[in-house]
Amino acid sequence: MTTTICFTNNKGGSGKSTSCAAVGTALALMGRRVLLVDGDMQMNLSLSFFDEDTVLQYAVNDHNIYHAVKNEKDLKPYILKTGTEGLDIIVSSTLMSSVEMELFTKWQRETILKNLLKNTVSGGEYDYILIDAPPTLGTWAVNILTASDRVIIPVEASPWGLFGLANMFDFLHQVQGISPDTKLLGVLVTKVDERKNYYRQTMETLEGLEEIHVFDQVIHVDSAVEWAQDASQTVVTYKRSSRSAKEYMALAAEIDALCEE
Numbered sequence: 462m463t464t465t466i467c468f469t470n471n472k473g474g475s476g477k478s479t480s481c482a483a484v485g486t487a488l489a490l491m492g493r494r495v496l497l498v499d500g501d502m503q504m505n506l507s508l509s510f511f512d513e514d515t516v517l518q519y520a521v522n523d524h525n526i527y528h529a530v531k532n533e534k535d536l537k538p539y540i541l542k543t544g545t546e547g548l549d550i551i552v553s554s555t556l557m558s559s560v561e562m563e564l565f566t567k568w569q570r571e572t573i574l575k576n577l578l579k580n581t582v583s584g585g586e587y588d589y590i591l592i593d594a595p596p597t598l599g600t601w602a603v604n605i606l607t608a609s610d611r612v613i614i615p616v617e618a619s620p621w622g623l624f625g626l627a628n629m630f631d632f633l634h635q636v637q638g639i640s641p642d643t644k645l646l647g648v649l650v651t652k653v654d655e656r657k658n659y660y661r662q663t664m665e666t667l668e669g670l671e672e673i674h675v676f677d678q679v680i681h682v683d684s685a686v687e688w689a690q691d692a693s694q695t696v697v698t699y700k701r702s703s704r705s706a707k708e709y710m711a712l713a714a715e716i717d718a719l720c721e722e
């Protein structure tokens with residue numbers, strides 16, 4: 462069975478793309494078969510595996526999520542291999558900036574992505590499909606959520622990190638009206654800096670929220686994350702001995718165990 466998980470939060474810079482790329486890579490290194498889907502015009506997930514020239518080339522030759530959505534084409538032919546065994550990806554494009562307009566005129570516009578992924582899901586070739594969402598809550602975000610069985614909300618351990626989280630929960634709740642099987646897997650605390658008290662404050666606030674699962678594993682601020690991104694890699698393959706790589710490996714195991722429950 463394939464479990465589809467999205468990384469979403471309308472708050473920008475909360476660690477969605479970094480976490481989606483690293484968790485996907487970690488799951489693949491654990492022997493899981495993983496497909497990543499880059500749903501953001503910023504192409505940060507794509508850039509975690511290919512350099513800018515290569516990603517832009519996929520944009521030119523129409524081999525990306527935008528063209529699949531625009532033409533309502535099954536996603537299978539858009540799947541590319543990454544350098545990691547068992548880890549594939551569908552890249553994004555800057556043209557995703559107009560995805561809302563493309564969706565506007567479509568029939569059943571909330572479930573286009575779910576339908577495009579249908580053959581890939583039912584084919585059972587992947588244990589996990591991980592989708593990186595943009596920091597916006599429009600019809601495309603609804604598409605990403607309705608296509609997902611589970612939702613991970615990364616939040617930054619900072620004063621504004623939890624700002625807007627209530628909106629995110631409301632949005633998820635509304636989507637569950639049309640997609641009751643979409644469930645929150647958990648809130649992931651990222652960019653933790655223990656020298657700052659905000660980490661503890663963030664954890665206390667989150668622990669006070671009823672019926673919201675917070676992952677045991679948090680991700681600390683680590684310069685290896687940025688060096689890895691500079692090298693078009695995830696930290697898990699770039700520097701396996703780094704703190705954040707170890708944390709993402711442990712997080713992937715936690716996610717895998719939760720999904721098997």
Ligand SMILES: Nc1ncnc2c1ncn2[C@@H]1O[C@H](COP(=O)(O)OP(=O)(O)OP(=O)(O)O)[C@@H](O)[C@H]1O
Pocket residue numbers: 472473474475476477478479480501503505594595596651652653680681682683684686687690705
């Ligand atoms: N653990 C970490 N240590 C250091 N820097 C990090 C860490 N996690 C993420 N970052 C940095 O924080 C920034 C935001 O991270 P990322 O792009 O993953 O967030 P995002 O939620 O996907 O952002 P957006 O909302 O723009 O899509 C990036 O520059 C990234 O390099």
Ligand SMILES: [Mg+2]
Pocket residue numbers: 477478479501503505593594595
């Ligand atoms: Mg992102």
